[in-house]
Amino acid sequence: MKASYRWICDYLKGNPGDADRVAELLTFSGTEIDLPKSERLADDVIYEAGVTSNRVDSLCHVGLAREVAAVAGLGLAFPETSVRRELKPTSSAIDVTVEDPTLCQRFVAQVIEGVRVGPSPEWLVRRLTSVGIRSINNIVDITNFVMLELNQPLHAYDLTKIRGATIVVRSARPGERLRLINGQVQELVATDVVIADAVGAIGLAGVMGGMDSEVSANTNVILLESASFAALSVRRTARRLGLRSDASHRFERGVDRNGAAVASDRAARLILEVASGRLLSGPLDVGGEAPGRSPISLRLEKIRSVTGVAFDAKDVSRSLTSIECRVASEHPIGTLQVTPPSFRADLFREIDLIEEVIRLAGIHRVPESTGMTVIPVPEHKARALRERLRDRLVSHGYFETLTPDFVADGVPAELSPVSRLGALRARQPVRSGEASLRRSVLPSLLQVRKHNQDQGNDDLHLFETTALKGLDAAKEAASIPVVGMLSDSEFRDVRGVVEDLCAHFGQPVTIAKAVVDGLDRDLSAEVLLDGRRVGVIGGVGREALKAYGLKSKPIYAELELSPFVDGPPRNQRFTALPRFPAVERDLALVVQESTPYADVRRVLACEDLVTLEHVELFDVFRDPAKLGTNKKSLALRLRFRSLEGTLTSEDVDKEIAGILSRFHEKGLGSLRGP
């Protein structure tokens, strides 16, 4: 909100200091003044003031002056409201009915005859334009001026345009139409509250006036409205029609009902001054002031225990009185009875008063340290695992990415290789077409890959940990923590990383060929733990590559993290190092092209091959001329060792013979000839 330093000073008795000083006083008592964004004029500074949402009363210059006065210990120079009245009563010119007091708690109406509508005097134009309000004519300008002064939105009508000389505040009739002062014709609904005359709606209460009854150059008699409308209905109407005015902004936050009459008199006084005219007597006041507030008990000891600062009754009383609370003497001892003013709707509990005390006294007075006890902290298992996993992936050469959870609608079939939760979408897309919450990290990583491709970065290895969100079977919100990896290396490289992660975190997984949505059906596998899929690895499917415009063919892997967290802890215990030397033998096994390595490996994994310590596949060789078509040669290095003694060549020969005959039995293949 824009606020003028000079204007604020108009309401202060005594000198508060220069614009920088006043900005400081406001900032450190709760209204942040953004000086870099404020406008420095030749003889004024227009503050950019951050009024917090609980302080409606500060949305005006008297309100801000009140804050400065309280903190600087100055008096408040409240604007002059006394005004000369005629004998003729207001009730002879207009009558006002409010159908539903819950929609309009108070309506104050005054009538001024014989006004001369014209341009505003210079001082008024200057004040308004300094805070970004356009000057229209002297009447409308006064209503805006008083709103910015006292926080009471006002409206002036041309009384002769009010048909039947009668005002009714009521709900709109469905289908009722109104042409607003901005020229728009709106069709109204039953939740809109209108100001109406004998014929129909002439204004939208609290939001915007109607064009037909607005003050024009020929207007001679005005009706001045100063009212208090229900915040909720003003907000609903303003939202529905997409209208936002300085008036509606204030009503939505709650305008002080008790200020309506004072603001009306103030406006009347100023109108007589700048536009001449005669004010009728006896303002109409439907609703009147709010009933008096009950006092709040404020315990001095509680102030100390909350803020850490001890205040005595005199200090507290003075402080709260400076913001117009009524403070009754201690009763019981150590407790003050405090009645806040009507314009402070945000003060209704003891704790609210405590906040006032400390911010007015200066929050810097809160002392440092009392010494809290120190408690040792247990580890958060899931987090610790995730951190270790990230470090492990970094050491594998992967870069961690961070991406939002939203994916484009229809992302290759809303990929979900691992998540079994029901999908969720935001009602409002974050960008057009992007409202679904991702059910895999793959789309996000493909997007990152594309961005990097456009920058000329290649040979990438990326990972991200996140929680995939969705609904469980009971329609409750649930999430599945996962890690996703996208790499420009080969399938075996990524499989190697996955195997390392699983081994490092103690999970005995098996990896088996499988068809996975979104991945290349000829190059994909699933990671199984106790027969359940906990992850996938595979080349990114062609459809996805095309959708993201990727030129490379990266490999993707996704792993669920809960099994790592919930699984049994790793058994890190020493086992004796072997004492006897190993014997290595190489075998070249020729098998059918279609034979998976897993079949060969399974033969070698037999438990009765006790001395077979390690198997390494170090080459796969194809040569139709030498091997025949559809054949491949697997070069295996077998390492034998006994824990009981040194193996002889004959021992190993026997093992090899046994292995070869097993291969033969299973029809797997034969040794490669010379």
Place this chain on the structure above:
Amino acid sequence: MSDRDPVEIVEEVGRACRQALLLADSAEALGRVRNEVLGRQGRVAALMELLQSAPKDRKKDLGQALNKLKAELQALLDQRTSELGTIERATGIVEDVTLPGKTKRIGALHPLTKIERQIVQVLSTLGFQVTEGPEVEDEFHNFVALNIPPNHPARDESDNFYLDDGKHLLRSQTSTVQIRTMERKKPPFRVMAPGRVFRPDEVDATHHFMFHQVEGLVVEQGLSMSDLKSTLLAFFRGLFGPDVELRLRPSFFPFTEPSAEVDVKFPGRGWVEAGGCGMVDPAVFESVGIDPEVWSGFAFGIGIERMAMRQFGIPDIRLLTENDVRFLRQLD
């Protein structure tokens, strides 16, 4: 030959060998001399044959003289080698130590992860335990329990990501975890909740619809703003060093009362906003069944993006989610 004293012959050969070694003027020449003198078919080896055919009474002296000569010549060879270099070095290719080093490929953590870890680490030393909460929340936890009543502007459709199941929304602050924690744990406790939050916003250099915070919550008996201030001071000093200063400015949050903005200042620099804080509002305690007359609490929130951008000098928030690997590598 047979009549000359073999020791004399050894000495004579020794002199010649020594000369040859001294006269070698290059690594190649030295290499040739080495072979001639100490090679398998060299002169010293030839002298060994002499030992075999020597008379018995001269064998001992001859042996000693030969050993002495071998040692001397080896020492002289070593000396000349270090002066002239080996043949291999002269003729072969010597490794260029000024070539750039090679490493195995190493990756990097995302900068926000690093900042979050720093924050968590320091708060751990202050006794805070990590707790996590769901990113998909319901209205009770995101608004009602946090003292944000129905029809409050903060609940507007345009300011939140409400989800299509009609029941949930993406959380707009990590303060929701305060409620989740207090529902599960009995005080006293000290918890921190790092996490991701969502608020609809236009994406530009300083705004995004997704960001990250760390929320802190302490609930004990007899806590005051003094404890809040001291904890924050200890936290920021733990993070930025002992010279950092802290100040509070009164502000407003629905779930704390009194509330304040937190500013920090590094020596020689100005004040910068670092987060928000306050004493837990009694209404919040009441919504989770904790008696505000018995228990007191304070809470604070730190924005991770803001801290990362300031610490690393990142000018545009979008860099954090574009994940250009050159960016990620730079900040490793």
